[in-house]
Amino acid sequence: MSAPPLCIYHSNCADGFTAAWAVWKRFPDAEFVPGIYGQEPPDTAGRRVILVDFSYPEPVLRRMAERAKSLLVLDHHKTAAEALAWMPRAVTHFDRPLDPWTYHITEDAYLLENQGHPACAAWFDMEKSGARLAWEFFHPGTPVPHLVRHVEDRDLWRFALTGTREIQAVIFSYAYDFAAWDILATACAWPESLQEMISQGAAIERKHRKDVAELLQVTRRTMVIAGQEVPVANLPYTMASDAAGLMAEEAPFAACYYDKPGARVFSLRSRSDGGADVSAVAKLYGGGGHRNAAGFQAAPGWEGDDA
The missing domain is CATH 3.40.50 (Rossmann fold)
Incomplete structure (x- = not known):
């Protein structure tokens, strides 16, 4: 067999x-x-x-x-x-x-x-x-299930579908478990339960945005990555897209990182209108991703190119 x-x-x-x-x-x-x-x-x-x-x-x-x-x-x-x-x-x-x-x-x-x-x-x-x-x-x-469509809408940073941010907030409230994904897929498939997800997600998303803004006020600093001094913040990966996206509004790109055993993990974000190609930046350090969203791992405690 x-x-x-x-x-x-x-x-x-x-x-x-x-x-x-x-x-x-x-x-x-x-x-x-x-x-x-x-x-x-x-x-x-x-x-x-x-x-x-x-x-x-x-x-x-x-x-x-x-x-x-x-x-x-x-x-x-x-x-x-x-x-x-x-x-x-x-x-x-x-x-x-x-x-x-x-x-x-x-x-x-x-x-x-x-x-x-x-x-x-x-x-x-x-x-x-x-x-x-x-x-x-x-x-x-x-x-293609509505769950997949909304996940794609957020992953490609399009937000063309109604309620994607709120639905994604609900999705992120669940553990990565296949049985849970079955439940989410069923909920996304019906207008009544989909609307309920959007209502639930609105409060979660509001709290998430508040937390990101407040944490950036106390964690934001700079680091040299790929030869450029850019804003960075030590935040969990669940906040990386929104936090780095906010910081990247005033820079070629921005980064969030968190520490795990044996590595420091970086998430890079840039603006779609004129921001840096962060996939090329990530590739320099053995990582990968998209033009405006990418990531890589560095040695524990890595503080940028100048450290």
Whole structure:
């Protein structure tokens, strides 16, 4: 009997976990491992490996592919584009007519049409979130859930859907648990419960914004990152996007960081209108991400380039 699929997803990220949830809905017996930039991947020998909303540098991916039974990468982060360029494009239901009654994903290499070794493929699209990529790949012909749509709306920082900020506040109030995500998906699917989520989230979001503003007043300082003196604050990752976004309004980019055993973790943010490309900044330190939102890990106590 073959081992269950190994799914590596973006750690501490609603989009990453929602992508993992989409995989879980297709492969409930899969093993799920959070992926962290700068850390080595788990052993992939003989495994069917799925990476969602996350990738590794090209040399690491090549090693993984050589050992794995198959390797599939679904990602949308700008820094992954170059690392994935060598991989064949994954075949999806967008590439051919789909009969939802007969379509299935094969055990070996997920219908990779280059049946050589390494059996690997990638689907990369910066216009979609990791959660949407995972849902559309593993649930062809099934409408994208409203939960996934709202997670994407926030992850891509569009806020085009009504109530996304409030709904995301409710989502962040739950532990990363697949059963909880089932409940959230059901709540998002019905107008009455969706409106209730928006009402609940309004109070949570108001408190969150108040906390971010007050904490920035006492934690904000500067640090030299990638040769630039930029505002930084020591805040938990749950506040990083909003706090760094506020600070970046007056700088090329800004950073929030928190400490964990063995590392100091940085989240970078920049303005969409003229801010720095923080994916390039993060890449300098072994991290990755998007043009306006990225991250990396540094040594414990790292205080910037001048320290």
